[in-house]
Amino acid sequence: MARRGWGGSPPDTDEEAAGRIVAAAVDLIGERGTTSIAEVADALGVIRQTVYRYFPTVDALLQAAAVQSVGGFLDRLAAHVAGIGDPARAVVEGIVFTLDNVPRAPHLRLMLSGAHSHTEAIASEQAMAFGMTMIGRFDVDWAAYGYDEDRLRELVEFQLRVMQSFFISPGDPSRTPDELRGYLERWVAPAVAAVALA
Numbered sequence: 001m002a003r004r005g006w007g008g009s010p011p012d013t014d015e016e017a018a019g020r021i022v023a024a025a026v027d028l029i030g031e032r033g034t035t036s037i038a039e040v041a042d043a044l045g046v047i048r049q050t051v052y053r054y055f056p057t058v059d060a061l062l063q064a065a066a067v068q069s070v071g072g073f074l075d076r077l078a079a080h081v082a083g084i085g086d087p088a089r090a091v092v093e094g095i096v097f098t099l100d101n102v103p104r105a106p107h108l109r110l111m112l113s114g115a116h117s118h119t120e121a122i123a124s125e126q127a128m129a130f131g132m133t134m135i136g137r138f139d140v141d142w143a144a145y146g147y148d149e150d151r152l153r154e155l156v157e158f159q160l161r162v163m164q165s166f167f168i169s170p171g172d173p174s175r176t177p178d179e180l181r182g183y184l185e186r187w188v189a190p191a192v193a194a195v196a197l198a
Helices: 014-032 037-044 050-054 058-069 071-081 085-106 104-113 125-136 150-170 177-187 189-197
Strands: none
Touching: 014 037, 014 050, 014 058, 014 071, 014 104, 037 050, 037 071, 050 125, 058 071, 058 125, 058 177, 085 104, 085 125, 085 150, 085 189, 104 125, 104 150, 125 150, 150 189, 177 189
């Protein structure tokens, strides 16, 4: 392990090094909305190659930082959808809540849309894991509505792709939360409800 830099206190393990790199990225994203390998290296007093050793691309680093940072959002989401047992309504509320929170949560935006490769980030394992955790917080008995593990993963992918479309092109003018809710209730809710009828 490289022992230079690190503000005079090098990490003892690779796990500690990776954790400190992610923590620096989280701080920088919170301040600036995004970051780079060079900025993280500078913040830690290491060379860029040290960061690349643990995170081969900036997207990998940004995704790791986003994963570490979304716990608070998931808690707020769970509170928002508490008591909603209908899957279609829960999905609509989850999407509306997420899109409404993205401007105040740069880490969340990086998780769901990626900083450089929108099309790849939305189907990444990190985004899918986040989505599965997200719907796991809903008060929905998914099995009772015909959702097994495969269908839940497809539902998560569907939600992520819907949200990605709004990240990339929110509309001009963009919809208010109530307008977005109405739109999703007309077009997304029937697709979610259809699984129970299959």
